Amino acid sequence: MQAAVIVFPGSNCDRDVAVTLEQVSGRKPHMVWHKETEIPKVDLIVLPGGFSYGDYLRCGAMAAHSPAMRETVARADKGVPVLGICNGFQILTEAKLLPGALLSNKTLTYICKDVTIRVETSQSLFTNAYEEGQTLRIPVAHHDGCYSIDEDGRRELEDQGQIAFRYCAPDGSVTPEANPNGSLSNIAGVFNRSKTVLGLMPHPERLADPLLGGVDGRALFESICGALV
Amino acid sequence: MKARVHVHLKNGVLDVQGVAIKHALGTLGFDGVGDVRAGKLIELTLDESDPAKARASVEAMCKKLLVNDVIESYAIDLVA
Numbered sequence: 001m002q003a004a005v006i007v008f009p010g011s012n013c014d015r016d017v018a019v020t021l022e023q024v025s026g027r028k029p030h031m032v033w034h035k036e037t038e039i040p041k042v043d044l045i046v047l048p049g050g051f052s053y054g055d056y057l058r059c060g061a062m063a064a065h066s067p068a069m070r071e072t073v074a075r076a077d078k079g080v081p082v083l084g085i086c087n088g089f090q091i092l093t094e095a096k097l098l099p100g101a102l103l104s105n106k107t108l109t110y111i112c113k114d115v116t117i118r119v120e121t122s123q124s125l126f127t128n129a130y131e132e133g134q135t136l137r138i139p140v141a142h143h144d145g146c147y148s149i150d151e152d153g154r155r156e157l158e159d160q161g162q163i164a165f166r167y168c169a170p171d172g173s174v175t176p177e178a179n180p181n182g183s184l185s186n187i188a189g190v191f192n193r194s195k196t197v198l199g200l201m202p203h204p205e206r207l208a209d210p211l212l213g214g215v216d217g218r219a220l221f222e223s224i225c226g227a228l229v
Numbered sequence: 230m231k232a233r234v235h236v237h238l239k240n241g242v243l244d245v246q247g248v249a250i251k252h253a254l255g256t257l258g259f260d261g262v263g264d265v266r267a268g269k270l271i272e273l274t275l276d277e278s279d280p281a282k283a284r285a286s287v288e289a290m291c292k293k294l295l296v297n298d299v300i301e302s303y304a305i306d307l308v309a
Contacts, residue, residue: 057294057295058297061294061297065293065294093299094297099299100299101297101299101300103238103242103243103245103300104245104246105245106243106245107245108245108246108249146243146245148242148243148299148300149299150241150299182243182245
């Protein structure tokens with residue numbers, strides 16, 4: 001599996017995700033600067049975490065219109081899988097590749113800690129190496145991670161099985177206390193309708209190596225690799 | 230001419246900044262404050278002098294970049 005990682009001014013998880021992708025796939029991803037209008041032919045495009053354009057205007061708003069994103073949207077429309085982590089998720093919603101939007105955390109604070117999330121479906125190229133209902137310990141690190149969508153949109157996400165991950169208690173129960181940022185229905189990650197685009201606020205690349213203290217995030221990359229070999 | 234774009238979170242979208250401001254006002258002894266909504270003001274200086282054309286152009290900017298219509302609403306004021 002050959003991946004490309006788009007690098008924006010202010011990205012800061014581009015290297016972490018590149019290391020994980022290389023460990024899992026055995027191939028170094030292409031690092032594509034946001035000003036590039038061409039992206040090499042790849043099996044997966046990754047939008048990394050960080051603070052693209054200093055989060056000016058709205059998180060991800062500027063990055064969503066960069067030349068590399070125009071090409072990413074065109075590829076996504078052709079079915080090329082796209083993964084957005086944290087700021088990458090915000091960019092995907094701003095680019096309208098994913099429904100909803102990410103607002104300031106309900107706490108109005110920056111949250112950096114491990115959370116527990118529940119895998120809502122294993123029926124996707126991003127989650128097939130997990131079990132449905134499995135709980136994962138994954139770090140979050142964001143100020144604007146409160147997922148928001150109107151009631152019709154929420155119902156559509158549920159009906160179409162587009163909710164990928166929910167914040168939950170360690171026993172897997174979805175409770176208000178387990179919701180770190182006020183996200184609607186504890187939503188931590190969503191797919192597009194065809195499940196070829198995934199965005200999530202937690203950082204699976206930060207717990208994908210035993211040296212980092214855990215490997216719960218690794219299977220997300222193994223899922224993709226297995227599905228795209 | 231100048232255009233002022235007022236951007237607010239839509240009604241129904243929880244405005245946590247507004248809630249925090251309301252709480253702070255209460256702490257400072259300002260009673261009787263109901264709902265507080267915090268928005269932002271974007272002021273644009275335009276070459277265009279025709280109000281209709283200027284408004285149409287700013288509308289397009291709002292739809293394309295300045296506003297996220299999933300969560301935000303906006304109002305445009307033109308100032309000669």
